[in-house]
Amino acid sequence: MRTFIRKQLIELLDSMKQLQNELPTITGKGKIIQLLADCQEAAIAIGETLERETSDYEQIVSILESYSEEAFHLSETQEEMISKQMLFVLDELTDKVNLLLTEIIPVYHVVFLPYKASMWDSLESIWLAAKEDKRCECYVVPIPYYEFDSMSNRWIEHYDGDEFPEYVPVVHYRDYSLEQNLPNIAYVHNPYDACNMITRVDMRFFSEELKRYVSKLVYVPYYVTGGFIAKEHLGLPVYQHMDYMIVQSEYAKSFCMGMPYYDKILPLGSPKLDRVINLCRNGSKMPGEWQPMLNGKKVLMLNTSIGCFLQEGDKYFQKIKKICQVIKNQDQVAIIWRPHPLLEATIKSMRPNLLEDYNKLKAYFTENKIGILDETSDISRAVAISDGYIGEESTSVVNLFGATGKPIFILNNYIADSFTKEERSRVRITDALKQEDKLWLGTNHINALFYMDVDTKQVHYAGRVENQPKWYGTYPFFTEVEDKLYLSPSFAGCPAIFDLNSFEQKLIRWKDTEKLAGFSQIVSWKDRIFYFPSIGDSIAEYHIKTGEWKYHTECLEMLWKEVGKEDAEKQGLTFRCSVCGNDIWVSAAYTNYVLRLNMEDGTYALCPVGEKENGYSGIIAEERYIWLAEVNSGNIIRWDRRSGKTKIYSVPEGFRTWPGTILGRRLPHVSLIDMGKWIVTIPGFSNCMIKLDKITGKTSLLLKSFWNKAEKEVNGYSPNQFLTSEFGARWDENKLIVQRNCDEAVAIINVDDGTWDMFYPTLNKADYSKMIDGEDGFEKREKKSGFFRRESKIFSLEGFIDDLVHDRLTGVRERQLKELSTLAANLDGTCGIKVHEHMMNVLDNCE
Known part of the structure; x- marks a missing residue:
C-alpha cells in the first residue's frame, strides 16, 4: 500500500x-x-x-x-x-x-525522470537498487525536452523514451500523472529549468512544478568532475526546490560551503561511476557490428565535447581530422568516437556555418574505417571496451576513465604535427637572472630551472622542485637573495627556494598547500619576499629571517571591487609590478587604478590613471613618473605622480594588435623594460616591439623583422591563442633579451642602434635526457584535477599510441587510482545502493 x-x-x-x-x-x-x-x-x-x-x-x-x-x-x-x-x-x-x-508495511512510490537517454547512467544504479526493494514501486518516466535551432529560430521537441535499454521498463509521460501518484521520491538529472539556451526540459517538469507533487525531490548531476563543483554550477534553479542533491565526495561538498542548500547535499559518489566500474569489473559485451573494426586492436575513445568546440571551432575539427590520419596510417589501434550528445544541436544553434564541416568529418571517419562512430546513448559501454582515452580535459568523461584506471591523454588542438628533436629541446623562457657567466632561466611550460652559458648560449637543465607538478608551469618567475632563487608558485602548491651554488631546493610551507597557489610576479625587498597573485585572495609577504607570513588582502579587494573578483581573475588579479623606494607599484588589466603598496608598513593607496575604461599591463615606477602600457589602445601612458597629469604616447605607424584570450582586452604589450633613455615594450597580442624615447616622446617599431612571424600560425602556435612573447629582460646597459613564442627564437638587441643577434635556447642531448628520462608524463596537477598525460612538444599523440600498443602504460593504473582517491566516495560501485538506502531511511523516519 x-x-x-x-x-x-x-x-x-x-x-x-x-x-x-x-x-x-x-x-x-x-x-x-x-x-x-x-x-x-x-x-x-x-x-x-x-x-x-x-x-x-x-x-x-x-x-x-x-x-x-x-x-x-x-x-x-x-x-x-x-x-x-x-x-x-x-x-x-x-x-x-x-x-x-x-x-502494514508501506510501499514507496519512486519515479525517475530522465530526459536524455544518453544520460540515463547518472540515475541507473539508484534505480537498480530501488527496483529490487520490495518496499518500492519504481517507475522510469522519460520526459520531453527541446533543443533550440537557430536556423529556424524555434525549439524542436524530442522524446528519448524508445532509446532506453531494453531491460528498463519505460512509462510514457502522457500515461503518468504526478498529481495522481504523488511520488514519495522523484530523481532528476536536469538542474537548469528555463536557464539553458540550448536544451531544456518541458516546463511541466521544471523543479518548481515537480515539487508541488513530490515529497522528496532528489537532484543527481548528469556529469562527473574531478571531485569539485564549478562556480557556475552553484546557483542553478533546481537548488531552490530540491530536498537533496547527490555529489561525488566531501571534497566536492566543500565547494558549496555557505550556500543555503549546503545541508541538503549527500556526498555519496556518482551513479555514472557505478555503471562504468561495474561494467569494467564484470565485462562488457562488444556489439557484433563493432567486432570486425575493433577485434585484435587497442581501442581509444575519442571524446568531443561542447565547450571545446565553442572555444576553438574549426581548429577543433582540424585536430580530429589529424587524429584520423594518424590512426589511418597504422593497423594496431582503432577509435571509438563519441561526439557529445548535444554537439550537433549546439552546432545548429550556435555555429550553423560549421554544420557542413562537421558532417564531412563524420563521413571521413566512417569511410576510412578509422573506428566506430558511437552515437548510442550508452557511454559506459564504450568506456568499458576502450583501453584508453584521448580528448579534452574539460569533460566528465575523463573522470569515468580516471575511476577505472585507464590511461588518459589530453589533446592540444594547436599541435598539428610532430616536432623535431631540436624543437623538443628548445626552452620557453618567462624570467631570467644574470649571474656572472650564467643566465638563470624560468619557464611556464614545465617544472624546471635552466641556466644558459652567457658566452656559448648553451642551455643546461638545473633540476626541478620535487613533490610538485612536473609538466606544468609551476614556477615561472623568481627573485634572487644571497645566491638563492625564491620561486613564485603558479601551478604549484607552495613557494620554493633554489640554491644557486648547491642546486638544492626546498619548499616553503604556508597556509594551504593542497590547491594551486596561482601567483605570478615576485619581488625581493630587504629581508622580505612579496608574491603577487593571478588568482586568489592576497598579496603574500614572506619574512626570510623569521619564516613568518603576512597577507595583504584589503588592498587587493579594493583593486578588483568594481569589476568583481571572478572577472578580475580571468585577466589576472595583478599583472606587473615595479619598485621605487619603499613602494611597489602594481598594475592590473581590468582597471585604470594602479596600486601603491608600501613594503615597509603595509599601507596602500589606489591611484586612478587616465580614462576609466583603461587597464594596464606593463609598468615602470620612477621617482616622479609612472610609465604604463595601456591594454586596449596599446598607447604608453606617463603619469606624473606630483601633478596627477597624464601624457599619452601613441603607438607608431605599422603597429598592429588583435583580440586574444584576455577577457575584454586586446593586451598589445605584456611588459615594459626600462632601458634608461628608452622605454621598450614586449609584445603581447601584437606584431612588434615599440621603443619610446623618454626625452623626445618619439615612438618607433623595434626589431620588426624578428617579429614578422607573430601573425602566422605554425605548429603548436596560433596568434589569437598565444602571446607573441612572454619574456623580455635587460641584458646589460644597452641591450635587452627577448623571446618570440612561435618558435622560441631569442634575440639580444642593442636598443640604441637596433642591431641584434638571434639563437635558439636549446638543451643538448645529455641535458634533455636528464630532464625526461624515467618520466611518463602522467600526473595529477592538484587535488581537484585528473590524472593524465598532456600532449606537448615532449609528449606526442604518436608516443602515447606507441606506449599503449607496446604495453608500457601498465604501471599507470595503480598510480592513477591512488591519486584519484578524492574523486568520489564509494568507488567500489555502490553509490546507487547507498543513495537508495539513505532515502529509504529518510522516508521511514518521516513516517
Missing part, C-alpha cells in the same frame, strides 16, 4: 473516532443516526480501499464489518442519547483497525 493512501486511511479513521467522541454530546435521534451512518460509510470506504490497494486486508475488513454492525445496532436503539459506555465496542474496534493499519 502506498504511504499516502495509508496516511489517508488513518486520517479517515481519526475522523471516525472524532465523530464517536461527539455522539455523547448530541441529542436527537435523527442526528445520532446520521453520525453513525457517516461512521459506517467511512468504514466501508476504508474497507474498499484496502481491498483495492493491498492483499493484506482480510483481518481489517472483518473488524470493519463488525464495526458497521455495531454502529447499525446503536442506530436501532430507542435512546435519545448515546452514552460513553455504549460506544465502548466502537472505540475498541477502531483502535484495533488503527493498530493493524500502522503495521
Whole structure:
C-alpha cells in the first residue's frame, strides 16, 4: 500500500473516532443516526480501499464489518442519547483497525525522470537498487525536452523514451500523472529549468512544478568532475526546490560551503561511476557490428565535447581530422568516437556555418574505417571496451576513465604535427637572472630551472622542485637573495627556494598547500619576499629571517571591487609590478587604478590613471613618473605622480594588435623594460616591439623583422591563442633579451642602434635526457584535477599510441587510482545502493 493512501486511511479513521467522541454530546435521534451512518460509510470506504490497494486486508475488513454492525445496532436503539459506555465496542474496534493499519508495511512510490537517454547512467544504479526493494514501486518516466535551432529560430521537441535499454521498463509521460501518484521520491538529472539556451526540459517538469507533487525531490548531476563543483554550477534553479542533491565526495561538498542548500547535499559518489566500474569489473559485451573494426586492436575513445568546440571551432575539427590520419596510417589501434550528445544541436544553434564541416568529418571517419562512430546513448559501454582515452580535459568523461584506471591523454588542438628533436629541446623562457657567466632561466611550460652559458648560449637543465607538478608551469618567475632563487608558485602548491651554488631546493610551507597557489610576479625587498597573485585572495609577504607570513588582502579587494573578483581573475588579479623606494607599484588589466603598496608598513593607496575604461599591463615606477602600457589602445601612458597629469604616447605607424584570450582586452604589450633613455615594450597580442624615447616622446617599431612571424600560425602556435612573447629582460646597459613564442627564437638587441643577434635556447642531448628520462608524463596537477598525460612538444599523440600498443602504460593504473582517491566516495560501485538506502531511511523516519 502506498504511504499516502495509508496516511489517508488513518486520517479517515481519526475522523471516525472524532465523530464517536461527539455522539455523547448530541441529542436527537435523527442526528445520532446520521453520525453513525457517516461512521459506517467511512468504514466501508476504508474497507474498499484496502481491498483495492493491498492483499493484506482480510483481518481489517472483518473488524470493519463488525464495526458497521455495531454502529447499525446503536442506530436501532430507542435512546435519545448515546452514552460513553455504549460506544465502548466502537472505540475498541477502531483502535484495533488503527493498530493493524500502522503495521502494514508501506510501499514507496519512486519515479525517475530522465530526459536524455544518453544520460540515463547518472540515475541507473539508484534505480537498480530501488527496483529490487520490495518496499518500492519504481517507475522510469522519460520526459520531453527541446533543443533550440537557430536556423529556424524555434525549439524542436524530442522524446528519448524508445532509446532506453531494453531491460528498463519505460512509462510514457502522457500515461503518468504526478498529481495522481504523488511520488514519495522523484530523481532528476536536469538542474537548469528555463536557464539553458540550448536544451531544456518541458516546463511541466521544471523543479518548481515537480515539487508541488513530490515529497522528496532528489537532484543527481548528469556529469562527473574531478571531485569539485564549478562556480557556475552553484546557483542553478533546481537548488531552490530540491530536498537533496547527490555529489561525488566531501571534497566536492566543500565547494558549496555557505550556500543555503549546503545541508541538503549527500556526498555519496556518482551513479555514472557505478555503471562504468561495474561494467569494467564484470565485462562488457562488444556489439557484433563493432567486432570486425575493433577485434585484435587497442581501442581509444575519442571524446568531443561542447565547450571545446565553442572555444576553438574549426581548429577543433582540424585536430580530429589529424587524429584520423594518424590512426589511418597504422593497423594496431582503432577509435571509438563519441561526439557529445548535444554537439550537433549546439552546432545548429550556435555555429550553423560549421554544420557542413562537421558532417564531412563524420563521413571521413566512417569511410576510412578509422573506428566506430558511437552515437548510442550508452557511454559506459564504450568506456568499458576502450583501453584508453584521448580528448579534452574539460569533460566528465575523463573522470569515468580516471575511476577505472585507464590511461588518459589530453589533446592540444594547436599541435598539428610532430616536432623535431631540436624543437623538443628548445626552452620557453618567462624570467631570467644574470649571474656572472650564467643566465638563470624560468619557464611556464614545465617544472624546471635552466641556466644558459652567457658566452656559448648553451642551455643546461638545473633540476626541478620535487613533490610538485612536473609538466606544468609551476614556477615561472623568481627573485634572487644571497645566491638563492625564491620561486613564485603558479601551478604549484607552495613557494620554493633554489640554491644557486648547491642546486638544492626546498619548499616553503604556508597556509594551504593542497590547491594551486596561482601567483605570478615576485619581488625581493630587504629581508622580505612579496608574491603577487593571478588568482586568489592576497598579496603574500614572506619574512626570510623569521619564516613568518603576512597577507595583504584589503588592498587587493579594493583593486578588483568594481569589476568583481571572478572577472578580475580571468585577466589576472595583478599583472606587473615595479619598485621605487619603499613602494611597489602594481598594475592590473581590468582597471585604470594602479596600486601603491608600501613594503615597509603595509599601507596602500589606489591611484586612478587616465580614462576609466583603461587597464594596464606593463609598468615602470620612477621617482616622479609612472610609465604604463595601456591594454586596449596599446598607447604608453606617463603619469606624473606630483601633478596627477597624464601624457599619452601613441603607438607608431605599422603597429598592429588583435583580440586574444584576455577577457575584454586586446593586451598589445605584456611588459615594459626600462632601458634608461628608452622605454621598450614586449609584445603581447601584437606584431612588434615599440621603443619610446623618454626625452623626445618619439615612438618607433623595434626589431620588426624578428617579429614578422607573430601573425602566422605554425605548429603548436596560433596568434589569437598565444602571446607573441612572454619574456623580455635587460641584458646589460644597452641591450635587452627577448623571446618570440612561435618558435622560441631569442634575440639580444642593442636598443640604441637596433642591431641584434638571434639563437635558439636549446638543451643538448645529455641535458634533455636528464630532464625526461624515467618520466611518463602522467600526473595529477592538484587535488581537484585528473590524472593524465598532456600532449606537448615532449609528449606526442604518436608516443602515447606507441606506449599503449607496446604495453608500457601498465604501471599507470595503480598510480592513477591512488591519486584519484578524492574523486568520489564509494568507488567500489555502490553509490546507487547507498543513495537508495539513505532515502529509504529518510522516508521511514518521516513516517
